[in-house]
Amino acid sequence: MPTPAAAVTALAGTRTGRRVVVGIVIAVLLVAAIALTPLIAIPFAVMGASMGVPAAEAPGGGPAVKGEWGYPLAGVYTKGRGFGYGPVVGCSYCPAQHRGYDMAQECGSTIYAAGPGEVITAGVYLDYGNSVRIDHGAGLVTIYGHMQWDSIRVKVGDPVTAGTALGAEGNTGRSFGCHLHFEVRENDVRLDPQPFMAARGLPLI
Ligand SMILES: [Zn+2]
Structure with a gap:
């Protein structure tokens, strides 16, 4: 009986096994990218919201x-x-x-x-x-x-x-x-x- 480690090594040694391993790595990277996107986008959205938003201005040009x-x-x-x-x-x-x-x-x-x-x-x-x-x-x-x-x-x-x-x-x-x-x-x-x-x-x- 092969040990589990030997089985994984054997799997990675086959063409199908390599595809499975590469597939898992790509899936993990995709999930990580999707999970991180909001974290990266949110600070920019917050910065954008805080910049250039008009404070009401009085018709004569002074402050509201x-x-x-x-x-x-x-x-x-x-x-x-x-x-x-x-x-x-x-x-x-x-x-x-x-x-x-x-x-x-x-x-x-x-x-x-x-x-x-x-x-x-x-x-x-x-x-x-x-x-x-x-x-x-x-x-x-x-x-x-x-x-x-x-x-x-x-x-x-x-x-x-x-x-x-x-x-x-x-x-x-x-x-x-x-x-x-x-x-x-x-x-x-x-x-x-x-x-x-x-x-x-x-x-x-
Ligand atoms: Zn200050």
Whole structure:
């Protein structure tokens, strides 16, 4: 009686046996390819969905405003980092924990106040670089980080409303390419801007 190993060797040694072995290998590769396709395709689909999706733009060209709040950028933007953990590849000084929402248009694009309030800083502020902070009352503050040098159009104490132009998108402070770092704080606790804005009828992509 041949052992099982000897039987397999004998099978692979015949023409029919080789065909069976090759068939099994091809079937395994096909199944693996089919199983992996969604894993490969999904990240691209997600990237595609997050790029170039228009934020509503007001007819006059400014950002869409709903009630007292509006988008900090007008028109199409690209989403950068969202809120939470997400290290930046190639950026050693970018914190892994990201406590804001990054959105980008071209360098120099106008950045707008998201809601009514008073400007409390206008200029260099910590890692935000050239930036504006707005106090909306009730412990609520929004921050607009990384603006271009000399682009800020408001000063401390200025009243603003949603859609007031603040400055231009840049790459100052701890920044890795032109973008707006939009941050929302309530009693100095940083909130996720996505649900915050969605609750005001202004979903971010
Ligand atoms: Zn950011």
